[in-house]
Amino acid sequence: MAEIAPRPYDGLRIVDLSGELSGYVTRLFADLGAEVILVEPPGGRPERQREPLSGSVNYADAAFAFLNAGKKSVVIDWRGGAGAEILADLVSSAQVVVVEADAGALLPQIMRVPGPRVVTVVSHFGLDGPYAGYRSCDLVTQSLGGIAWLSGTPDGPPLRLPGEQTSMVTSLYAAVATALALWDLETHGSGHVIDVSAQECIAHSLQNALQVWDLERHISSRGGEGTRDSTEDIFACRDGYVFLAAPLSLPMSWRALVEWMREEAYPGGERLSHPDWTDRARRATAAARAEFRTIFESFIRERTRAEMRAEALRRKIVLAPVSRISDLADDPQLIFRRFFVDVPHPALGRSLRFPGAPYRLSEPVWHIDRAAPGAGEHDTELSGIRRFAAR
Amino acid sequence: MQLRFLEGIRFVDLTWAGAGPFSTKIFSDFGAEVIKVESASRADPVRLGGPFRDGIAGLNRSGYFASRNTGKKSLALNLKQPDAREVVRALIRHADVVSNNFGPGAMDRLGLGYDEVRAIKPDIIYLGMPMYGENGPLSGLLGVGMTISAVTGLMWLTGHQDGPPIGPGTHFPDHAANPYHAAFAVLAALRHRRRTGRGMKIDLGQVESTVNIVGIPVVRHAATGQEPERIGNRAADCAPHNIFPCLGDDEWCAIAVLDDAQWLSLTGVMGRGDLAADPELARAAGRLARVTEVEEAVASWTAAHSAGEVMRMMQAVGVPAGMVAHSRTLMEDDPQLRHRGYWQRLDHPELGESTFTSPPFRLDGERVPLARPPLIGEHNEDVLSNILGYNSERIAALRASGALEC
Known part of the structure; x- marks a missing residue:
């Protein structure tokens, strides 16, 4: 039998009672060798049961496939009797338990199981406090955490970020906290309880907005009117949009952009060489922004995103195409790096293209071992756990 | 008093700006010795960018820098000088992790590429965080957080329904996706090293990391x-689900009706029995078909109440709702964050007493205590004499040659 290369989280068992906020926590561990066991109620998790709105695959199903790849699944009716005992045995055999607050009623049950371990509890607002009983979702937590305020346009409402960012951001913080606590468990033998608040995670990710208020008593706002340079924006080109950043704080980018226009004898090059454009404050005004937009968009009107990217690379301008999700598979860099991986989706009878590793490691330790499991798929395999726990 | 979880772990940390230092901060907060190798003559851009205490610029006065560098030590070196690079190589002999977020090739030019570092310390954990990865046709593309949003689809997807792409208002990938993927990878590498004796190189292409945080739409597209x-603020499968204007100027509250029972609760609070009685609106599909009308009805009601009132009235009947917070309301008004002790006040020689966010979790019921960020070059003598054993003459010579700054 070929020797199997060791992986960072070999030998680690995680009991996963995650929900919509924390699925990605354990996915990260699974990809590096941990045995992650999703514990599902009879009938499977509620997120499996959402009706498809159209077509054969709905949003929830894609999310489930992404967040739960590489995990195992057991179905346990943990509300009492034999099920509660099986859950206790499973917890007893694990070094880490991740539990989401909707299953928070389970927490005392988990804490009663003897032995040091890491218990990571993830909720929208934390386990106590005036909002602890509040109902929430991605939109509400992005609002109460302060990130929605920072996006959008000055003349419109605050705007949430796409792709379930409350869940993704919270999961990342929770995963790091869990790994730190596990390090301590394995170094000093101390178990830990981590109480992760999604609202706090969002509020921890606001760039420098909190410090701007604390030190300068200014409220950073969406669109950055008055602060964002006229060049820092999305601009229309021939086949879509590009994002440009050429403020005076990136002098190389600005000089290269103006030089390019001058090289092509484009009149905007002259205009942007005028001393007006050395005035940082003036560049952030609505008038300057409008003028720059007119100049730049007429310069790039006949150019494609790919042409713009090639020039940006050659001239050292901070500029990139605004890619659609459907463009990612054609990104020459991601192709070169063989970034995407195909993961089987048994229900569809084919593979789905997944994002590859978020970090390229020099040791061959990152891989997705299997597709997201069916509910109870590993009941039989894991039926020996009770004996394992008793040992 | 810093936690001692990571006592004995030492970083030679060459990261600068936003995403890199945010990755290594969690290690210093948990008791690792993170030696920030930086320069006064070519200062960390975040030391030069604001906000500053009282609006007065200064290398030790930036709140942005402070928030990314709690608990670290600062060693100020001019890496253009061979003697300074020799100091870094000497430190690497005593280090567990070497971290940087320069563009591809920069570490090689300093003589600090992975192979050179590994020759000094064979089991080193080496973290690099270039935008697009260390090799490939676009690896030389210059980027900031928003460029990463652009090429990953995140910018394209951020916008209102039927409107143009707007993009996140911040360099969003710098503040969670990339620093915390990086920290997770380093922690995994530490465990791997403890079990196998082997170090590793972590090439965290920030674009690849960020594609994972839009993994749900990516896999949805694949399916x-x-x-x-x-x-935007709407949802594909339920309504109303949006951010609504409230009483006052630029005051907003999010309301998300996730099921049909919540619709009845909402209309009850609004006193709109007519909407509750409309059979077409009883189901999500019907409300989605008439979403503009439904949202206008909600907005006309919210406009008469403060955002806080809207939130409390909705939550009282079990409808998810939250006012749209900003920096001032978060820091001064939010009762939840205050109750949980989220804010820490730390004194600092130049910033004075200022406010820091705790790591966003409680550990065994307590907050992770933070230590203030370093002044530039504050730990020059500490590091050179205590770790490297240099005597005062040698340190003076390094200072005289300009290799050691401050």
Whole structure:
């Protein structure tokens, strides 16, 4: 039998009672060798049961496939009797338990199981406090955490970020906290309880907005009117949009952009060489922004995103195409790096293209071992756990 | 008093700006010795960018820098000088992790590429965080957080339904996706080293890391073949689900009706029995078909109440709702964050007493205590004499040659 290369989280068992906020926590561990066991109620998790709105695959199903790849699944009716005992045995055999607050009623049950371990509890607002009983979702937590305020346009409402960012951001913080606590468990033998608040995670990710208020008593706002340079924006080109950043704080980018226009004898090059454009404050005004937009968009009107990217690379301008999700598979860099991986989706009878590793490691330790499991798929395999726990 | 979880772990940390230092901060907060190798003559851009205490610029006065560098030590070196690079190589002999977020090739030019570092310390954990990865046709593309949003689809997807792409208002990938993927990878590498004796190189291409945080739309696209819809504050499968204007100037509250029972609760609070009685609106599909009308009804009601009142009235009947917070309301008004002790006050020689966010979790019921960020070059003598054993003459010579700054 070929020797199997060791992986960072070999030998680690995680009991996963995650929900919509924390699925990605354990996915990260699974990809590096941990045995992650999703514990599902009879009938499977509620997120499996959402009706498809159209077509054969709905949003929830894609999310489930992404967040739960590489995990195992057991179905346990943990509300009492034999099920509660099986859950206790499973917890007893694990070094880490991740539990989401909707299953928070389970927490005392988990804490009663003897032995040091890491218990990571993830909720929208934390386990106590005036909002602890509040109902929430991605939109509400992005609002109460302060990130929605920072996006959008000055003349419109605050705007949430796409792709379930409350869940993704919270999961990342929770995963790091869990790994730190596990390090301590394995170094000093101390178990830990981590109480992760999604609202706090969002509020921890606001760039420098909190410090701007604390030190300068200014409220950073969406669109950055008055602060964002006229060049820092999305601009229309021939086949879509590009994002440009050429403020005076990136002098190389600005000089290269103006030089390019001058090289092509484009009149905007002259205009942007005028001393007006050395005035940082003036560049952030609505008038300057409008003028720059007119100049730049007429310069790039006949150019494609790919042409713009090639020039940006050659001239050292901070500029990139605004890619659609459907463009990612054609990104020459991601192709070169063989970034995407195909993961089987048994229900569809084919593979789905997944994002590859978020970090390229020099040791061959990152891989997705299997597709997201069916509910109870590993009941039989894991039926020996009770004996394992008793040992 | 810093936690001692990571006592004995030492970083030679060459990261600068936003994403890199945010990755290594969690290690210093948990008791690792993170030696920030930086320069006064070519200062960390975040030391030069604001906000500053009282609006007065200064290398030790930036709140942005402070928030990314708690608990670290600062060693100020001019890496253009061979003697300074020799100091870094000497430190690496005593280090567990070497971290940087320069563009591809920069570490090689300093003589600090992975192979050179590994020759000094064979089991080193080496973290690099270039935008697009260390090799490939676009690896030389210059980027900031928003460029990463652009090429990953995140910018395209951020916008209102039926509107143009707007993009996140911040350099969003710098503040969670990339620093915390990096920290997770380093922690995994530490465990791997403890079990196998082997170090590793971590090439965290920030674009690849960020594609994972839009993994749900990416896999959805793979499953359906359809470009995911830009949806803004709305939801694909329920309504009303949006951010509504409230009483006052630029005051907003999010309301999300996730099921049909919540619709009845909402209309009850609004006193709109007519809407509750409309059979077409009883189901999500019907409300989605008339979403503009439904949202206008909600907005006309919210406009008469403060955002806080709207939130409390909705939550009282079990409807998810939250006022749209900003920096001032978070820091001064939010009762939840205050109750949980989220804010820490730390004194600092130049910033004075200022406010820091705790790591966003409680550990065994307590907050992770933070230590203030370093002044530039504050730990020059500490590091050179205590770790490297240099005597005062040698340190003076390094200072005289300009290799050691401050």
